[in-house]
Amino acid sequence: MHSFHSPGDSRRWAELVELLHGRTDSLAEVFAARVREIPEYADTQLGPGDLAETARETFSRLVDGLRSRKQHLRPGDEAGAEPEMESLLGFAAGLGAKRARAGIPPEALISAVRLDFSIIWECLLQIADAGDAALLASRVDRVWRVVDEFATRTHTSYLTERVRMAQEESSIRREFIARLFNQSSPSADTVNQVAAALGIDPAARFGLVAASGPAAAALRRAAAPGSGPQHRSRFFVHEFGGNTYLFWPLPQPRPGSRPTVPAALAGVACGYVPEAAGLRALPAAARTAETLASLLQGTDAGPLSAHEAWTRLAKQQLTDAGLDLPADLDAALAVCRSGERERLEETVRHFLQTGSVTATAERLFCHRNTILNRIGRFQDLTGLDLAVPAQAARVVVAWA
CATH class of the missing domain: 1.10.10.2840 (PucR C-terminal helix-turn-helix domain)
Structure with missing residues (x-):
């Protein structure tokens, strides 16, 4: 019976790997041509030079990984890896983060990484002799595992970077929103900066609600992405002084129409300003919504606007002025x-x-x-x- 792990097989495998290593430029060219067929990659800002250089480096390290005697490595095992695999996985982590920052969609990244195995295997079949069939059959699992480890680490790093970017973007947005609400009358510069950070029209109309306590938690849940089929509005959140404020851009009005409460907020008892004219009006709208929230009663089962609560609002204002x-x-x-x-x-x-x-x-x-x-x-x-x-x-x- 033929032994798949005989010294002769090992030497021949080493020869094939060396031949493969000498063709990394052609492997990279094939990869670059095929990856450009993925629409999301074709539409990105990745230049051909960047793509080709990364592909050459990728295949060089993948081929190096085929020299490794360890055929499988779990995430977190780099300390015990051979230098080739340690280098490969470190490169994969950097590549995943880089592609996340470049805005490559996750599906496109997976499609691109999957090309690696087929390109390497096609090249092995080209350079192998007819007598290498049994050897290749015994090494296909090794090739797959090396590529799979690379793909897994690339994808994991990509997702980690996407989370970090989202947190960073959220933090920056919160900072700009706080800057807007901390001014009673925001300057034009502040308004324009906030609009740019949020990606919205500074002159748009906005709805706004405010609440504290359990109702505030309900507002935060309503603002969470994908909170149900009725989640149509793009909510922005501001937290201050124990209160939660939610605001969102309103659609263009139809003649004779009035703003309506988003379905996600319909059952939340909170102060409600149906319409604020522009970002600059939001701080004043927030104060109004906060006051309305303080006037909520046990029978209120949804947002309370000044239209429904003008008498409560007037009574409170007169009482504060000393008229009982x-x-x-x-x-x-x-x-x-x-x-x-x-x-x-x-x-x-x-x-x-x-x-x-x-x-x-x-x-x-x-x-x-x-x-x-x-x-x-x-x-x-x-x-x-x-x-x-x-x-x-x-x-x-x-x-x-």
């Missing part, structure tokens, strides 16, 4: 007899919702004269005529 409208009403209604205040408040609230005595009477199953009497009684006690919009607004805000 609820206290004034409480004092005026304190003289009511037992049960009278509840009837008056119920009637006034319904009337303020509809502006109609008839509709209020129907809702409360009362005669319209009863409604008129209660509204008159309320006016006597408070001095507020609900038929006068400015006076009615005081009650609407006080009872927000």
Whole structure:
């Protein structure tokens, strides 16, 4: 029986490897021609000189790796590798990182690396004699393993570099976003720098939401890439002072249309500014959204805008200014007899919702004269005529 590992076979294999080593230039030429057929490689900024030089270096080191007596090496075993394999894997790590920085798509990288085995094997078949068939059959596993180790390390390094680049890009974006939000009125230079860093139009319209606590965590989840089939918007995140802010560019409006809440945010209780005109308006919009978030109530199950919460917002602003409208009403209604205040408040609230005595009477199953009497009684006690919009607004805000 013929031994695949006889001294004669080893010597002949060494001869074939040396012949192969002398053809690294032609191997690189074949590789460069084939890799240019991969569309993603053809469209990159890699110059022909860079591609050819890298291919020559790759095949030189791969052929060196075929001299190695160790046929398999796991990641992290470089310390115990023979010099040829150690050098090959070190080169593979650098190549993977380099291709990641060049913007080569992962599928294109894998397609290119897979060419190595077929090109080397084709060349071996060309330089081998007819009597080398059994020898080649015994060495095919070695050739495959060397190329596979190289491909695996290249791909692993590529992915690691892509992660590092993404983290670096995210960090840079966060820095620019923080610079924007830290200015109450950002300068034109700041706005343009942020727009360039984020790749957006500085004059675009933006939606913005703000939340803290569990709702803030929900916002961050909604902003995560690929958070569901409804994830259509490109969210940007800013964290400050325990609050999370999310903003996103709005699509071009259709005539008569109004901005809508992205589906990913529909169930998150947060302060909401539907539209801010340009990046420069975002800091002010963030303050508004933060204030709206502070006015959220337990019954709120989604984003709260000033359109829905203007009465709460006005009440808060007036209270902060020292004008306590609820206290004034409480004092005026304190003289009511037992049960009278509840009837008056119920009637006034319904009337303020509809502006109609008839509709209020129907809702409360009362005669319209009863409604008129209660509204008159309320006016006597408070001095507020609900038929006068400015006076009615005081009650609407006080009872927000």
